[in-house]
Amino acid sequence: MAEMYEDDDRRLDAAVSLGIISAEQAAAIRALAPARRATTSPRPVDASVIGYILGAVTVLSAMGWFLADRWDWLGAGGVLAVVGLYMALFLGVAQRLRREGFQTAGGLAVLLAVAMVPIGVVALNELTRWIAADVPASCRNSRFDLVFDFHLGRCRGLEIVVELATLAAALVAVRRVRFPLFALLIAGLLLRFLFHAADAALAGELGAVGTGWVWWIAASLVTAGAYVADRVQPRGEDYALWLHALAVFAAATASAMLLGEYEVFRHLLPPAALVAFLFSLRMRRMPWTLLGLGWFVAYLGWLAADVFRDTPVFPIILAALGLAVIIGTVWIQRNAAMLVARFGVISPDGRPTFPGGAGLLLLPVLVGALQLPAAAALDAANRRGMLARVETQRRQAAAADSTRETPPPRRP
Incomplete structure (x- = not known):
């Protein structure tokens, strides 16, 4: 099947070079064929791949x-x-x-x-x-x-x-x-140097909040790298898949670490989930769909457990929202060809593109870098507060021991 699509690509390229069709027309034809991604998608996971992985883990x-x-x-x-x-x-x-x-x-x-x-x-x-x-x-x-x-x-x-x-x-x-799996190893090692640099810049004061922002920066960097890899990697070699998976892991880790400290960020989960869904549709990458689902479910769980815990109407609203999601999914399935043609692959070479390219994907790096000094101060304050609580508990325990009466000796 992949060879068939490669033949179609060569025919389209030949038609463009001969002047039979324009590059824009070739791009439109490619956009109408979602299966075009078969030339760069990884092979399905079969028994042999599972066996290889199990053998490597055992070794x-x-x-x-x-x-x-x-x-x-x-x-x-x-x-x-x-x-x-x-x-x-x-x-x-x-x-x-x-x-x-x-x-x-x-x-x-x-x-x-x-x-x-x-x-x-x-x-x-x-x-x-x-x-x-x-x-x-x-x-x-x-x-x-x-x-x-x-x-x-x-x-x-x-x-x-x-x-x-x-x-x-x-x-x-x-x-x-x-x-392609080497892309995951190399990217992971490079992220280690990012954490070393952040720890050095903050003079060893990198705590939970600062680490969350470093993961935020890492997610942006790896996402941009995955996008570039999607654009330049050879046909049949999917290095970008592992970079997308690492980027999703970094984004999920950053959100888990930052949401606990910045409660207002929880209201950004629905738009963030929508962006993840659109990016997944644009790049044809399932990990981003899973991240969007995770963010959406996390937001609903927070609403149900904290915000509307005592509101009897919320379950009804939640059920209606779920029904709306099902109806929207049916509409998307019915209009899949139109959505792919409008939002999918549009470049002349048939590769996925994203508005703004890698430059737009790198903007969160600037946001994270600007937040690091304040995060270090917040981590230092949290550390001092924790030490103060430990010291208070120690003094209370010592005072309780000093005021405790010694029981009288038992008579024989």
């Missing part, structure tokens, strides 16, 4: 168990030797599998080899003692150490070196092996 679990249980017995040198043996084994198996045509299984084997890099770096550092493994207490509130920890080999130096080495290995692997 990682066994490997982690063995190294954690036998680290002291093997020593750093022995661990390093085991890591090298594992990597050679994984790469050899990957080469054989890919030669036989099992691209997914071979890609997972390469991914397992990359997963050995952090263990190897930790073992190598244990041998050489280049970077202190224990974080000094002075690093927790020192802006200088947090900014220059990598160069000084203190604070988070080992953590950052491990992440840099894993990122370098993943970048090398993805250039050799076209395996």
